[in-house]
Amino acid sequence: MSEPAAFRQEGGAEPPPRIIVGISGASGAVYGVRALDQLKAAGIETHLIVTRSAHLTLAQELDMRPAEVAERASVCHNVQDIGASISSGSFRTLGMLIAPCSIRTMSEIASGVTSSLMSRAADVVLKERRKLVLMLRETPLHLGHLRTMTSLAEMGAILMPPVPAFYAKPRSLDEMVDHSVGRALDLFGIDSGKVERWKGMSADREASLKPGGGAS
Structure with a gap:
């Protein structure tokens, strides 16, 4: 996969395409794990951050130990390591995906208070005008949540709750998760091969929707 020209270093050397992947403590840890798998298959270097709460969620939902998650990434950073490479804008990446x-x-990123590597890396991505995609996991949402989401959107972040695509007729939970993660990676220009692309309504379905076609 070719890297954007903007990523080329002086002298002709190019860093590999990289993405920062954050896994927070919200339910839906499988999204982050599956993102690491899809990015690895696509040949993308991944820099992983896992919060302490996320380790609990990973154990509860997936029976996964920290080491099992870390081995899926190219590099795993300690969430408290504010001096990590990804804390600087000079370390070039395609952006950052936080899933879930x-x-x-979300609120810490919006406030600009960078108390951990997770929020610091996200802040760097925003200030460098790179892609920050947040697979937000919460419902229902109160007004404070919505205002925070609006603030982040105004700052340049992309809010992408993992909403299932039923038009793809998923046959399993795995397919639903893979499709949602694949759509998130689409936002970085990465085709994971896991997205069931919309090809338009079938001729038979279109005929059934015409007047007198039998649609109720």
């Missing part, structure tokens, strides 16, 4: 993104993580 908790309300706490």
Whole structure:
């Protein structure tokens, strides 16, 4: 996969395409794990951050130990390591995906208070005008949540709750998760091969929707 020209270093050397992946403590840890798998298959270097709460969620939902998650990434950073490479804008990446993104993580990013590597890396991505995609996991949402989401959208972040695409007729939970993650990676220009692309309504279905076609 070719890297955008903007990523080319002086002298002709090019860093590999990289993405920061954050896994916060919200339910839906499988989205982050599956993102690591899809990015690895696509040949993308991944820099992983896992919050302490996320380790609990990973154990509860997936029976996964920290080491099992870390081995899926190219590099795993300690969430408290504010001096990590990804804390600087000079370390070039395609952006950052937080999957899942908790309300706490979202709110910390929106406030600009970077108390951990997770929020610091996200802040760097925003200031460098790179892609920040948040797979927000919460419902229902109150007005404070909505205002925070609006603030982040105004700052340049992309809010992408993992909404199932039923038009793809998923046959399993795995297919639903893979499709949602694949659509998130689409936002970085990465085709994971896991997205069932919409090809238009079938001729038979279109005929059934015409007057007298039998649609109720």
